[in-house]
Amino acid sequence: MEADAIVIGAGLAGLTATRELKQAGWTVRLLEARERVGGRLKGYALGDGKAVDLGGEYFGDKSTLIAETARSVGVERFSTYDDGERVAFVNGKRFTYGGLIPLRLGPVALPDFGRAVLKIERLARRVPPDRPWTAPDAEKLDSQTFWSWCRRNVATAPARAFLTMAVEAAYCAGPADLSMLHVLTYANASGGFRYLLEVTKGIQRYRFDGGAHSVADKLAARLPDELRTGAVVRGIEQRSDSVVVSGPGFTARARFVVVAVPVTLAGRIAYTPALAGFRDQLTQRMPAGSAIKCLAIYDEPFWRADGRSGQVTSTDGPFRVAFDTSPADGSPGVLSAFVTGRAARTLTLLSPAERRSAVLDGLAKGLGPRAAKVVDFVEQNWLDEEFTRGCYHGYATPGTLTAHGPALRAPIGRIHWAGTETGVHQLGSMGGAIDSGRRAARELLARERGERPAGRRAEELTGHVQ
Amino acid sequence: MEADAIVIGAGLAGLTATRELKQAGWTVRLLEARERVGGRLKGYALGDGKAVDLGGEYFGDKSTLIAETARSVGVERFSTYDDGERVAFVNGKRFTYGGLIPLRLGPVALPDFGRAVLKIERLARRVPPDRPWTAPDAEKLDSQTFWSWCRRNVATAPARAFLTMAVEAAYCAGPADLSMLHVLTYANASGGFRYLLEVTKGIQRYRFDGGAHSVADKLAARLPDELRTGAVVRGIEQRSDSVVVSGPGFTARARFVVVAVPVTLAGRIAYTPALAGFRDQLTQRMPAGSAIKCLAIYDEPFWRADGRSGQVTSTDGPFRVAFDTSPADGSPGVLSAFVTGRAARTLTLLSPAERRSAVLDGLAKGLGPRAAKVVDFVEQNWLDEEFTRGCYHGYATPGTLTAHGPALRAPIGRIHWAGTETGVHQLGSMGGAIDSGRRAARELLARERGERPAGRRAEELTGHVQ
Numbered sequence: 001m002e003a004d005a006i007v008i009g010a011g012l013a014g015l016t017a018t019r020e021l022k023q024a025g026w027t028v029r030l031l032e033a034r035e036r037v038g039g040r041l042k043g044y045a046l047g048d049g050k051a052v053d054l055g056g057e058y059f060g061d062k063s064t065l066i067a068e069t070a071r072s073v074g075v076e077r078f079s080t081y082d083d084g085e086r087v088a089f090v091n092g093k094r095f096t097y098g099g100l101i102p103l104r105l106g107p108v109a110l111p112d113f114g115r116a117v118l119k120i121e122r123l124a125r126r127v128p129p130d131r132p133w134t135a136p137d138a139e140k141l142d143s144q145t146f147w148s149w150c151r152r153n154v155a156t157a158p159a160r161a162f163l164t165m166a167v168e169a170a171y172c173a174g175p176a177d178l179s180m181l182h183v184l185t186y187a188n189a190s191g192g193f194r195y196l197l198e199v200t201k202g203i204q205r206y207r208f209d210g211g212a213h214s215v216a217d218k219l220a221a222r223l224p225d226e227l228r229t230g231a232v233v234r235g236i237e238q239r240s241d242s243v244v245v246s247g248p249g250f251t252a253r254a255r256f257v258v259v260a261v262p263v264t265l266a267g268r269i270a271y272t273p274a275l276a277g278f279r280d281q282l283t284q285r286m287p288a289g290s291a292i293k294c295l296a297i298y299d300e301p302f303w304r305a306d307g308r309s310g311q312v313t314s315t316d317g318p319f320r321v322a323f324d325t326s327p328a329d330g331s332p333g334v335l336s337a338f339v340t341g342r343a344a345r346t347l348t349l350l351s352p353a354e355r356r357s358a359v360l361d362g363l364a365k366g367l368g369p370r371a372a373k374v375v376d377f378v379e380q381n382w383l384d385e386e387f388t389r390g391c392y393h394g395y396a397t398p399g400t401l402t403a404h405g406p407a408l409r410a411p412i413g414r415i416h417w418a419g420t421e422t423g424v425h426q427l428g429s430m431g432g433a434i435d436s437g438r439r440a441a442r443e444l445l446a447r448e449r450g451e452r453p454a455g456r457r458a459e460e461l462t463g464h465v466q
Numbered sequence: 467m468e469a470d471a472i473v474i475g476a477g478l479a480g481l482t483a484t485r486e487l488k489q490a491g492w493t494v495r496l497l498e499a500r501e502r503v504g505g506r507l508k509g510y511a512l513g514d515g516k517a518v519d520l521g522g523e524y525f526g527d528k529s530t531l532i533a534e535t536a537r538s539v540g541v542e543r544f545s546t547y548d549d550g551e552r553v554a555f556v557n558g559k560r561f562t563y564g565g566l567i568p569l570r571l572g573p574v575a576l577p578d579f580g581r582a583v584l585k586i587e588r589l590a591r592r593v594p595p596d597r598p599w600t601a602p603d604a605e606k607l608d609s610q611t612f613w614s615w616c617r618r619n620v621a622t623a624p625a626r627a628f629l630t631m632a633v634e635a636a637y638c639a640g641p642a643d644l645s646m647l648h649v650l651t652y653a654n655a656s657g658g659f660r661y662l663l664e665v666t667k668g669i670q671r672y673r674f675d676g677g678a679h680s681v682a683d684k685l686a687a688r689l690p691d692e693l694r695t696g697a698v699v700r701g702i703e704q705r706s707d708s709v710v711v712s713g714p715g716f717t718a719r720a721r722f723v724v725v726a727v728p729v730t731l732a733g734r735i736a737y738t739p740a741l742a743g744f745r746d747q748l749t750q751r752m753p754a755g756s757a758i759k760c761l762a763i764y765d766e767p768f769w770r771a772d773g774r775s776g777q778v779t780s781t782d783g784p785f786r787v788a789f790d791t792s793p794a795d796g797s798p799g800v801l802s803a804f805v806t807g808r809a810a811r812t813l814t815l816l817s818p819a820e821r822r823s824a825v826l827d828g829l830a831k832g833l834g835p836r837a838a839k840v841v842d843f844v845e846q847n848w849l850d851e852e853f854t855r856g857c858y859h860g861y862a863t864p865g866t867l868t869a870h871g872p873a874l875r876a877p878i879g880r881i882h883w884a885g886t887e888t889g890v891h892q893l894g895s896m897g898g899a900i901d902s903g904r905r906a907a908r909e910l911l912a913r914e915r916g917e918r919p920a921g922r923r924a925e926e927l928t929g930h931v932q
Contacts, residue, residue: 143642145864147609176609176645176865234700234736264750268734270700277756277849278814281856284730285863287750290743345869348744383743390747397751397863398611399642403811 003027005444006245006254007226008233008269011039012430013418014260015219016069016437018226024445029252030223031231031245033387038216039261040391040420041430044295044378050327051211052334054293054380056392056430057325059212060203062191066215066430067206073218076209081324082200084307087366089314091161094365100197105158113159116150120184120193129189130424132181133405142402146183147175161315166197168341169313169320172289172392177341182396189427199311199323203429209328212430232387236415237272243414256447258440260418262288263394263408265387275412282404285397286421288390290344290383294319294337294359297376301326301333303367310335312366318347318358322366332375335363348383355379393428394421409439416440469493471910472711472720473692474699474735477505478896479884480726481685482535482903484692490911495718496689497697497711499853504682505727506857506886507896510761510844516793517677518800520759520846522858522896523791525678526669528657532681532896533672539684542675547790548666550773553832555780557627560831566663571624579625582616586650586659595655596890598647599871608868612649613641627781632663634807635779635786638755638858643807648862655893665777665789669895675794678896698853702881703738709880722913724906726884728754729860729874731853741878748870751863752887754856756810756849760785760803760825763842767792767799769833776801778832784813784824788832798841801829814849821845859894860887875905882906 005021007014010032018030036042042055058080059066070077088095088102095102101113127135135141146167154160164175171178171186187193195202208215220227228250236257237244243257259266267283274280301324303310310324319337326334337359339347347355356377363371382391396405409422418440423432471487473480476498484496502508508521524546525532536543554561554568561568567579593601601607612633620626630641637644637652653659661668674680686693694716702723703710709723725732733749740746767790769776776790785803792800803825805813813821822843829837848857862871875888884906889898 139642143611143613145609145611145614147864148611148614174865174869176605176868177863179642232736264733267730270698274850274852276814277847277851277855278811281753281756281811281849284753284855287747287863290747342869345744345747348742381743383747384740385743386740389743389750397643397753398613399640402642403640403808 002252003029003254005256005258006031006243006252007258007260008245009039009260009419010037010216010220010227010229011260011419012041012069012216012433013420013437014258015216015223016434017258017260017418017441018223019219020438020441021444022223022226024441028226029228029254030226031233031252032227032229033232035229037220037227037229038213040382040388041213041216042380043211043213046297046327046332051214052295052325052327053211053213054295054378055213055382057207057212058204059430060191060195060205062195063203063426063429063431065425065434069219069434070208070215073215073222075215075218077206078209078328080199080204080207081301081304081326081330082309084304084309086309086311086313088312089317089365090158091315100194101162105162106156109156109158112154112156113162116154116159116163117194119153120187124184124187124193127181127184127188129185129427131405132185133402135181135184138181139402141184142179142181142399144180145176145398146178146180149180150175165313165315165320168343169338170196171395172291172340172344172390173395174342177395177397179396179398179401181401185401186428189424189432190429191426204323207325233269235270235272238413238415256414256416256444258416258418258444260437260440262388262419263421264288264389266417266419278404279407279412282400282407285400285404286394287397288388288394289392290341290348291391292339292344292347292355292379292381292383294339294355295325295378296335296337296360296363296371296374297378298333298373299375301330302370304330306368308367310367312363314362317362317365319343319362322363335371337363344383348381352379411443416443468718469495469720471722471724472497472709472718473724473726474711475505475726475885476503476682476686476693476695477726477885478507478682478899479886479903480724481682481689482900483724483726483884483907484689485685486904486907487910488689488692490907494692495694495720496692497699497718498693498695499698501695503686503693503695504679506848506854507679507682508846509677509679512763512793512798517680518761518791518793519677519679520761520844521679521848523673523678524670525896526657526661526671528661529669529892529895529897531891531900535685535900536674536681539681539688541681541684543672544675544794546665546670546673547767547770547792547796548775550770550775552775552777552779554778555783555831556624557781566660567628571628572622575622575624578620578622579628582620582625582629583660585619586653590650590653590659593647593650593654595651595893597871598651599868601647601650604647605868607650608645608647608865610646611642611864612644612646615646616641631779631781631786634809635804636662637861638757638806638810638856639861640808643861643863645862645864645867647867651867652894655890655898656895657892670789673791699735701736701738704879704881722880722882722910724882724884724910726903726906728854728885729887730754730855732883732885744870745873745878748866748873751866751870752860753863754854754860755858756807756814757857758805758810758813758821758845758847758849760805760821761791761844762801762803762826762829762837762840763844764799765841767796768836770796772834774833776833778829780828783831784828785809788829801837803829810849814847818845877909882909
């Protein structure tokens with residue numbers, strides 16, 4: 001036996017599972033397909049030892065797990081720049097504003113938006129993130145898209161457009177893609193729907209000095225014997241006493257395996273024996289969101305001197321939202337444009353030059369012509385990344401959580417599942433990844449103690465065909 | 467160079483593409499993962515040289531492509547047994563009836579159902595099966611589930627239940643799963659929505675003597691040099707002058723490749739270079755439907771003597787619909803119970819014994835206690851089949867056709883796509899598979915003549931990141 005456990009995927013979930021098992025005295029192999037760790041966290045070096053994020057970036061006061069993990073490896077946080085005016089484009093009109101939504105959106109649209117947010121908030125509180133399929137009206141909520149819910153519950157066009165834009169920025173999926181039950185699950189797991197949309201009052205409150213990916217880098221640095229990069233897992237074979245994991249150029253054997261990759265990618269591994277259809281069909285129904293993150297880099301954050309926050313939102317522009325993502329000391333100036341949902345699907349079809357031009361044009365419309373004059377422009381198209389295939393997370397299409405939800409975390413034989421989609425606390429974010437890695441490690445340790453594994457009933461259900 | 471073309475998957479699509487290319491003088495390798503051909507067509511031998519279908523089975527007068535293919539290999543058709551009474555269970559009540567729907571469903575529900583069918587029929591006619599994303603109101607129709615559409619357009623509970631049951635039987639997906647635009651696309655491609663639901667007046671009119679799978683068997687028998695079974699394709703590598711296809715124990719090289727497997731499974735092949743995200747994200751959003759087909763076999767079709775058709779439908783039972791699927795001469799008696807959509811997801815979690823008991827119980831409720839006394843009981847769980855992973859076909863989740871539809875057939879480099887999901891005429895059925903295989907073969911032949919490949923513009927769009 002080569003190891004007690006093999007962990008597949010060195011994102012935050014896999015790194016956490018490996019760390020916890022190692023601390024418990026287990027021998028672990030952590031296999032990562034790429035030459036870097038971090039998964040959906042990725043850095044871009046600005047020079048002078050500074051770096052910004054091409055992937056996951058933000059967290060808030062309720063994000064206790066990522067804050068704790070970062071503290072444990074000595075990564076400091078700082079506050080997201082959130083002073084000054086915001087700019088919004090709503091159905092072609094330009095607004096400047098201070099709060100969550102432009103007040104000039106209109107005397108009817110404003111309370112309409114407020115009522116909708118409150119309604120979603122109340123619905124979300126009733127959805128348990130670990131078992132959304134047991135929520136009141138779960139089947140009804142899972143049978144409709146976010147688009148359909150808005151049609152019934154939001155009366156004015158500007159409110160609907162602004163709400164859709166916010167959801168498209170937060171979920172990276174179009175209003176047609178998302179099961180309303182998934183919208184509520186993610187909102188509740190994140191700390192609330194409004195909290196999800198807010199900056200200083202919400203989940204965008206903090207960033208990490210040196211970038212969020214440096215948390216992953218520092219976790220990996222403590223696992224030099226465990227980590228192997230460039231190991232693309234293509235097959236998992238379960239035997240009576242062990243599990244064999246293989247890919248081009250390697251084979252490894254252990255007592256257990258933790259698959260810590262997005263649900264869709266977990267479905268692309270060849271399992272022997274084949275997994276039960278109930279689990280396989282889940283992997284067909286949790287597609288990754290669509291996100292292209294573009295960094296526009298300037299000598300300085302010129303918008304700050306103009307009294308602007310750098311935040312630009314757009315219901316119909318090339319990106320849904322842009323933020324000031326300059327390093328802690330404000331030098332150089334960096335704007336990140338989040339091209340998400342339907343916008344990402346349109347822009348992914350353009351050439352890099354066309355995409356750059358569209359994004360800079362959008363920034364210039366919001367912040368003036370200086371925004372078009374960049375020192376550097378970097379894009380990260382998460383759709384094209386072979387070992388991610390979309391961001392921020394895999395969402396549930398309508399009908400999926402109520403039909404296949406119980407398969408999400410249920411171990412099958414010697415295989416346990418991790419990854420942010422399987423988290424509970426802040427599922428879909430950095431916290432969800434850590435939560436899932438801890439849970440998977442706990443499951444393995446409990447098995448060793450001879451306890452019934454968590455989710456055992458579901459395991460019996462999904463595993464019986466073998 | 468080993469061959470001009472490699473075709474992956476020996477279902478009707480791959481068999482057709484291989485046949486057409488061979489007829490044009492090309493050398494072809496047809497690689498099939500299983501030890502049998504036919505894909506979603508599969509036979510069950512009854513003895514005495516008789517066989518029935520565990521997979522695809524029916525076709526109608528509008529199904530010209532499958533009829534023509536069957537004729538070309540000498541497989542005869544016969545009429546589906548459709549005489550006598552039908553039995554329906556609608557929201558717990560039992561009805562016997564003759565036509566499309568029980569007349570005793572009620573004076574309000576009946577016209578309500580009729581209006582809904584007519585409305586769907588009219589909407590469907592406006593959706594071009596080759597480009598559904600260009601239909602009037604395409605985005606609106608693609609933004610809602612079939613469940614949401616019914617809520618707005620069908621007033622009575624019995625009509626809604628009966629309509630949902632019919633769609634669940636025809637599409638193998640729950641009302642929550644399906645984009646309304648997909649429902650319309652499939653209906654129009656099939657010859658109409660009502661046509662899709664009818665037996666003698668519709669797409670269930672005929673069956674094949676010896677089973678539909680015998681068409682695939684006979685096509686394969688003419689391709690002895692081309693076909694290689696047991697070849698599981700795991701990788702496709704595009705080079706400047708060729709394409710290399712590989713799997714456990716083999717490597718093959720050709721000028722072009724036709725991937726003729728369901729869209730989800732096409733997404734599970736490892737491509738080098740990695741495919742553009744626009745195409746990959748499509749493969750994440752066309753899950754296979756959920757179907758378990760159960761055959762209950764009796765000495766004779768006892769229901770016929772009782773004046774019954776053998777047809778039992780149920781809005782809430784273990785199966786959505788059962789048919790008399792006895793061989794042409796009526797001996798032995800065979801009933802096929804189609805456990806589809808939500809019913810399949812519930813029943814797949816039961817043990818085989820529990821499933822058998824649930825299905826026989828449902829048949830006995832409909833046709834009397836003799837239905838529980840079988841000579842043999844056979845089930846085909848398509849969710850569990852590793853190289854299919856669901857039936858009847860891959861459907862589009864909401865938002866998918868309008869966002870990623872153009873990636874469905876667009877070749878990428880030397881890779882062309884087939885499979886019933888990529889068909890136009892009768893997409894999703896046997897005809898769609900044949901249509902897609904012919905189109906893919908035509909695309910390759912046109913390339914050889916130096917013509918711009920079909921879908922070239924889309925190819926440029928989806929292929930540019932390489």
